[in-house]
Structures are given as structure tokens and as C-alpha cells.
Amino acid sequence: MNDGDLLADRFEEHRPRLKSVAYRMLGSLAEAEDAVQEAWLRLARTGEDGIDNLGGWLTTVVSRVCLDMLRSRASRREEPLEERLPDPVVLRDGAAGPEQRALAADAVGLALLVVLESLSPAERLAFVLHDLFGLPFDEIAPIVDRSPAAARQLASRARRRVRGAAPEPDAGLVAQRRVVDAFLAAAESGDLEALLTVLDPDMVLRSDAGPGPVRTLRGARRIAGQAMAFHRLTAMHEARPALVNGAAGLVDLVDGRPRAVLGFTIVGGRIAALDILSDPERLARLDLPDFAG
Known part of the structure; x- marks a missing residue:
């Protein structure tokens, strides 16, 4: 060699x-x-x-x-916020190669990645390197052409914005899956009240279907109505459980082919955010597992 x-x-x-x-x-x-x-x-x-x-x-x-x-x-960018949803990292049954396992380990949820899009480049870098990967500020400082103290301030500003916009999700895949299953069952049965019990009152839904801005809905009751209407229109679809950025999620299949990836952020036993990527071009570029079997 x-x-x-x-x-x-x-x-x-x-x-x-x-x-x-x-x-x-x-x-x-x-x-x-x-x-x-x-x-x-x-x-x-x-x-x-x-x-x-x-x-x-x-x-x-x-x-x-x-x-x-x-x-x-x-x-x-003219519109820096919510131009697109981040790419999801999707796993099935824990089967993955080393890169996928590394991406999923201590995964950053989609909701947090959306918030990171609103940070300045230097703030995002300082926050990611320090808060997510533990690099000291004296190593971050030369990358952003700042002093260590200034790099610390960048991370601090970013941290405040993240905490205000992306609450810490519940841990535990089993508990997360129960909430997602309850959401799916209520939507399938058309039970509005059951659906509302698993949605946070201030829930946000972000949907990226392709070119154009991300569609955003807020409020549990409004989103619940949309969820039941969507299910009625997609009765031939099949939802398969998946890990989406390390959390319980779903992959929507039509004739065995992925048509959407749903990432859930669960806080306090309720769904605080739901991020849906259904852009066919972006889905085709993702390394999605085979959910057809």
C-alpha cells in the first residue's frame, strides 16, 4: 500500500x-x-x-x-427563512452504514435544523461546533475570524434563539412512537378530539412540496382538520414507521414508493412540530431505505 x-x-x-x-x-x-x-x-x-x-x-x-x-x-436569498426544509436522515429498523449511523447518533431534529436556518452563518457555525460537537472556542475563533470571546458570544446568541424557537424534544423512541401511532390512528378514524389530544395547542406544521416557499400552518385545531382531510384524499397511501433524524417518524408510500417523509417533534407527550418533505425531486436524491418489503 x-x-x-x-x-x-x-x-x-x-x-x-x-x-x-x-x-x-x-x-x-x-x-x-x-x-x-x-x-x-x-x-x-x-x-x-x-x-x-x-x-x-x-x-x-x-x-x-x-x-x-x-x-x-x-x-x-431574498427570503432567508423557511425556503426549504432540511434534508431528513431516514433509517429503517436500525439498519444503516457507518455514515448513516453517525448522522443519526445524537441526531439533530428537523425542527432544530429549521431554526438553525435563521441564524447567521457565523452564529450557526459557532453553535454547531461548540454546542453539538464540543469544540472549544479557541479552536472555533480562527474559523470565524473572531476572538474566542467573540466566538462565545456568537454561540450564546444562537443558543438563545434556538431555545426560544426549538424546545427540547422528549427522549425515548418507545414513547415517541406511541404518540405518532396515536396521531396516525386518530387521523385514519377521523376522530378530531382524539387527534387534538396528541397535538400541542401551538403546534406548527411545515410542508415542503417542491419549488416555492415552505407552507406553514400553526395551531392544533387547524392542523387537525388538515390532517384528516389529507388522509381522506390519500386512502390508498401506506404509512410505514421510520427513524427521521433519530426520532419516531413516518414514510408515506404509494405503490411501495416513498411519496413523503414525516418528521415529528414531540414535547411533553404531544406533537409540537410536524415537518413533511414531499418534493419528488428531493426525495429521489435522498438515500431512502427500501420500505416496500
Whole structure:
């Protein structure tokens, strides 16, 4: 094995974590893969000589690439909020490769990723690296061209916004699944009161069906009516349980093919947010498990 092969093998050891960092920065699996690939190209050009901590060096490179991508994205946007839902990470029955397991481990829920979209690029980077991956501020500071104290302030501002807009979801997949199953059963039976018991009064529903703005509904009663109407229109659909960003979710199938991914945020035993991705083009690009069997 030559030096290039050894370097490639060492890089592959870090790939799952690097993709996790990039995904949480960008909310896009394809862009995360691009950022990781760029890190590999830079490493291949420079070599490993003089790099004392390869994992740290690669994390810094990926973070800087992501920061540039976020800044470019922000400069193109006229409507920075809710232009799209983040890409969901969807697993079935715990079966996944190392990259999927790394993405799902300590997963960031879709609702939190939506809130991260509202942060400035520097705030998002500081929050993700410190609060989600535990990097110290003296390592974050040079990436955002700030002092450690200023980097700490970026993360602090981001944390306040996140706490106000994305409450901590309930832990425990079994309890989450009970709530999702109750939601599905009530929608299927047309039982409005049963449906309202599992919806938080201030619940938000975000639906991304393709080009154009994300459709947002607020309020349990309004969303309950929409849920029952949707079920009546989609009687031939089949909902399969799935893990969506590490939480209990559903994949909607028609003739065995995924037509929508539903991610639930459950707080206090009720559904606080429901994020639905039904954009056919984006679904086709996701690495979705086979739910047809």
C-alpha cells in the first residue's frame, strides 16, 4: 500500500464524523458530501506532513468550507427563512452504514435544523461546533475570524434563539412512537378530539412540496382538520414507521414508493412540530431505505 492509499484510508476513518459536522452546518446531505469531498481534495494536495491532529485539521477545513457555502447561500436569498426544509436522515429498523449511523447518533431534529436556518452563518457555525460537537472556542475563533470571546458570544446568541424557537424534544423512541401511532390512528378514524389530544395547542406544521416557499400552518385545531382531510384524499397511501433524524417518524408510500417523509417533534407527550418533505425531486436524491418489503 502506497502513501496515497494510507492517507485515503486515514481520511475514510474521519469521513462519518466530518459528514455529521457538515450536515448539521448545512442541513443538506448533498452539500455536506460536497464539503467533505473538498476537504479530501485539500488533504490530498497538501499531504499529512506537518499535521499533528488530522481529525482537528479536517474538522477545521470542513467548517471553513461550510461557512463559505452558508455565506454564499445567504447572499443569494431574498427570503432567508423557511425556503426549504432540511434534508431528513431516514433509517429503517436500525439498519444503516457507518455514515448513516453517525448522522443519526445524537441526531439533530428537523425542527432544530429549521431554526438553525435563521441564524447567521457565523452564529450557526459557532453553535454547531461548540454546542453539538464540543469544540472549544479557541479552536472555533480562527474559523470565524473572531476572538474566542467573540466566538462565545456568537454561540450564546444562537443558543438563545434556538431555545426560544426549538424546545427540547422528549427522549425515548418507545414513547415517541406511541404518540405518532396515536396521531396516525386518530387521523385514519377521523376522530378530531382524539387527534387534538396528541397535538400541542401551538403546534406548527411545515410542508415542503417542491419549488416555492415552505407552507406553514400553526395551531392544533387547524392542523387537525388538515390532517384528516389529507388522509381522506390519500386512502390508498401506506404509512410505514421510520427513524427521521433519530426520532419516531413516518414514510408515506404509494405503490411501495416513498411519496413523503414525516418528521415529528414531540414535547411533553404531544406533537409540537410536524415537518413533511414531499418534493419528488428531493426525495429521489435522498438515500431512502427500501420500505416496500
